[in-house]
Amino acid sequence: MTPDVFSPVSLGPVRLRNRTVKAATFEGRTPQGQVTDELIAYHVAPAAGGVGITTVAYLAVAPEGRTHKDVIVVGDDTLPGLARLADAVHQEGAAIAGQVGHAGPVANGRSNGVHGIAASRMPSPLSMQMVRAATEQDLTRVTKAYVDAARTLVRAGFDVLELHMAHSYLISSFLAPGLNRRRDRWGGPLERRARLGRQVARAVREEVGDACAVTAKVSVSDGFKGGVTTETGLEFAQLLEADGHLDALQLSGGSSLMNPMYLFRGGAPVKEFAAAMPAIVRWGMRTPVGKGFMKSYPFEEAYFREKALRFREGLSVPLMLLGGVNTVATMQQAMAEGFDFVVMGRALLREPDLLLRMQTGEVTSGICIHCNRCMPTIYSGTSCPEWEPERVIPVPAVTAT
Template sequence: MTDSHTPTTPDVLSPAQLGPITLRNRIIKAATWEGMAPKGLVSQELIDYHLAPTQGGIGMTTVAYLAVAPEGRTEKNQIHWRPEALPGLRQLTESIHKTGAKVSAQIGHAGPVSDPSSTKYPALAPSFSMNMLGLRPNRVATKDDITRITRQHAEAAKMARDVGFDAVEIHLGHNYFASSFLSPGINRRKDEYGGSLANRAKVARGVMEAVSEAVGGEVAILAKLNMEDGAKSGIQVDESLQTALWLEQDGTLDALELTAGSSLLNPLYLFKGGAPVREFAKNQHNPLLNLGLRMVGRFFMREYEYEPLYFMETAKQFRRELKLPMVLLGGVTDRDGMDTAMEEGYDFVAMGRALLREPDLIQKIAANPATASQCIHCNRCMPTIYKGTYCPEIPGIKAPRPALPLSVI
């Protein structure tokens, strides 16, 4: 499924081929958890959330964190693939298509990032570890768990195809299930899934192979892969690059989106900018987590200075070695940054916070290439995910009202 990369510099606002689909431009809304799926079902608020940037001109939006299993959710009000969720997801894809944009489903399993106190299911990890969200031990994943979760990724991809998604993005980052197996600090197994990188990469490669066999050629297949975890014990760039090369050789991808950081070990390594510890603590349902974050949150949520295209230099190592089409994520906010990404050989750019601040930013940039984003990278949008993601910097905005599933509207 891999395509040779072309050295010519494309216009970021021009149509582009992504596997079997064509996007109207090369700008993708990155997956950012919306917090708008009460009882794990689509709400009108969730549809409106994705309509805003697609009406604002992006080529494709990504619906975040659609778990392949109940225990694969990060928290209870998160969509997981099952028959009850399909009608709402179909309504979502049909609504997005009316705008002329494409829509991708981010599919994954949270693994040790799950909060068992919320989901009421044990969180799964490669090796014994404590779950700091649920304040209880994670359950060590068995070989049967790995086989089941691999199969469930394929089944989820088929359901995504059947309800109208144009693409699937498989989550191999942030120390979710597949990423936790890649991380040598989290994966201390002694069996065929631990030890060498070749062993630790078996889950990620197996998941991608299963998804490719299930829907390859019918929808575009992307993977979101950590370049590094942002922790000494985590995966580093050299091992991640080798994993990416194996994925390319396997031929299971239409594009690779690079990310970094660990939801377990160093969450703000992904975002850069402000560290809203107080706001995160306030939004924790567990009083012990609230207290813990207030006391030691500054050590866990380390602050990193924001700069445009902050993953570019690291990602260049992957661009030089890979022929796969690639999506550049991280600090893409204006036309200059988009053009730089294209010049450096990236095929698409992904945007998150800037589109939350201004859903119509792409229309503004198309009309005036000198348009500057109004996002200040304060990250105060991040703690809002628990009750419905929004940008607190928008003048006059109030927290959205609690969403209702479409089935009861």
């Protein structure tokens, strides 16, 4: 029997009110890397609007693992704010997930004040610096940092930990043969390239046990030559499933480093994105290489569906379908095809109360036009340029405690 997308469901040890997930999209509301009232209000809105899980983006496990200097590094100094955020979301009846990751080569070393690390040495188009190859000591330290971050987030009351293994972040950079040229035990055949991701998943699960759910974001295709292909992504997912440390996999795609628009689809806001970047990056985006960075892909509903179906056929672990989910019909189709959750990003940014209105039958689709002009706003406070305040539910005032 096909489940109703709005029916309760269990994700590992966590009981959820429905099968919808707000995707991790950087909020731009963490100056100095701290939780703010604005960040809390940002997540309270979709929580009050009916989502099952809202996901806090870019929770870095180490300083060099931030995408830039204002990203939260999970630790004792950020624990009180994270706990306050979790409490506010819980008060609205939703669960809260933390996207736990190390940006690897996607980190802006110039902003962070420390060079990034990756599977292999490479130039960074973000900082115009060289990213160094991670050492054995680095990988031991980073694995421990994932464990420490997981422990802190459990203390803060987070229900789900989403381990970031896609988009050319550190773990993903090891998976992509074009980014991993190593000849040691971390490079070569997929089984060795997958070692870091499997090691992190095991270490985190051993730390948290059943205190929370643990998932991973994996790629159905990176969208660039030398990246993770659908075949490689599925094989990696099968290794993770066989290890048995994860409660679900979230299926994504694209590369924040090499091909970000493969993930977003729709309009490519090149001018707006360049205007929001530092001068050195704006210059780089005017070069032939930079111009090719923001490719244009036409939007279509559930654009990762065909690739995701190959994962569904080859796996038994619960799967979360992401990418262009905007209508009740798409959600129902996903349930009928065996997906366990649907993940929404831009649609909920445009209309945080969309799911409540879908449940009541007021609407059957969102109104996001997929212009992607929200993308450059991550540096000033992620928002929708097409925002219609009168359509948004009131958000309770959030004050410091």
